[in-house]
Amino acid sequence: MAQDSSQLHRVVVLVDANSNPFELGCATEVFGLRRSAELGRELYDFTLCSAEPHTLMRDGFFTLSGVPGLEAADSADTLIVPNRPDVEVPRRPAVLDAVRRAHARGARLVGFCSGAFTLAEAGVLDGRRATAHWQWADAFRARFPDVQLEPDVLFVDDGGILTAAGSAAALDLGLYLVRRDHGAEVANAVSRRLVFAAHRDGGQRQFVERPVPDAPDESLAPVLEWAREHLAEPLTVETLAARAAVSPATLHRRFRAQLGTTPLAWLNGERVALACRLIERGEVRLDVVARESGLGTTANLRARLRRETGLSPSAYRVRFGPEQERLG
The missing domain is CATH 1.10.10.60 (Homeodomain-like)
Incomplete structure (x- = not known):
């Protein structure tokens, strides 16, 4: 019998101008791939959305088109918010409004890397714990003093809002969510597909020295x-x-x-x-x-x-x- 996608947890990635392709790829790999052949069932209903019909990705690498509009964010069980390197540029109001609506109705919010800036700018991180890439720690604290930034960890789970440091930490947080949603066995299967460590505790340091x-x-x-x-x-x-x-x-x-x-x-x-x-x-x-x-x-x-x-x-x-x- 075919699996009813309407019963699956819906993960939506909100993409905005100059978003990072790497974290988008991490989200797609963890939540978007079909798993029925290897696990016998699907894990998530996954889609992207954007405020514009055509979204230019980071440094003009490519243009994303053909994805749903922001209305898709209004049905997300988990909303992964935009991240991008130009952290000093304000996010567009329509994107921030979509984040606020998702938070108000109890959706789980996830920020990868500089996605913490999007969450903080939307006002949903005040008084809460979060992390972001170490190189932006000072800029983040200066702009959002009401957020309890933990800059030296891989990811932070503060209840309904989760944030991860840059790059590979997005995979750590993604696998953590799979483990929380579906258990250790499923998370291990997904990590094997990724050829990635199944479990790294969020409290581990972002920057690990590996001298030659x-x-x-x-x-x-x-x-x-x-x-x-x-x-x-x-x-x-x-x-x-x-x-x-x-x-x-x-x-x-x-x-x-x-x-x-x-x-x-x-x-x-x-x-x-x-x-x-x-x-x-x-x-x-x-x-x-x-x-x-x-x-x-x-x-x-x-x-x-x-x-x-x-x-x-x-x-x-x-x-x-x-x-x-x-x-x-």
């Missing part, structure tokens, strides 16, 4: 792969350091340099992701989920899962567990 090595390869890939295969074991930072044949201090420096996070934070994130997958596959015994994911106790499982997903294990099972359980 003049010594043997110091990649963390081998120890990360090994750790993922041994999450049920009582792994510690010392365990990982010994596996990598370095001191804990050196391992910590490498994690910070290569991943922008700490070994312990990475380990906890991987364990929560595994716990989510176990619940999605139908495991109902919380003690088993806690043990096999390495989280240890059901109390720790509940605390970690709620922190990462905003849901208790039982609520997560209802939302993302096997279909027969959700329908039953």
Whole structure:
């Protein structure tokens, strides 16, 4: 039976003059591709919209035409707002009005990179947390002092409004939303299609120093792969350091340099992701989920899962567990 697109969560990308093609491509790749062949169902109803019949993209790279007008934004469940490099140029009033209408009716708003400027200019970020590309942090603070800018993170989830730093962080936030909407298994499948990390915590740093090595390869890939295969074991930072044949201090420096996070934070994130997958596959015994994911106790499982997903294990099972359980 064909899937009814009217029942799908509707994602609309609002494109404006001089918008960045990269973030538009990220949104299309995450939310717009058809997934029925690989997942057996579609995830989103996706479309673009623009204030003008012909929209010149960044630096005149190409002109976008043939997309719906701004009225499409009025039916969005998630509205991704315009971003562009000329942050000092005000957005057109019709675009800002469309953002305000979406916010007023409870749509989820998403800003990639300089999209935070669009949200702030529309007045929907006052008193809220947000992020933007690090190079525009000072300009953003000067123009929008009522917004709590967090310039050194990949993305910020402030309830119904989410913002991501530039470029690849748009993919991080997109996959985060897929995970929140459809669960870890689906997000992992989408990330595999992208050949991209399935889960990077939003609190990781935007700017990760990667000096050109003049010594043997110091990649963390081998120890990360090994750790993922041994999450049920009582792994510690010392365990990982010994596996990598370095001191804990050196391992910590490498994690910070290569991943922008700490070994312990990475380990906890991987364990929560595994716990989510176990619940999605139908495991109902919380003690088993806690043990096999390495989280240890059901109390720790509940605390970690709620922190990462905003849901208790039982609520997560209802939302993302096997279909027969959700329908039953």
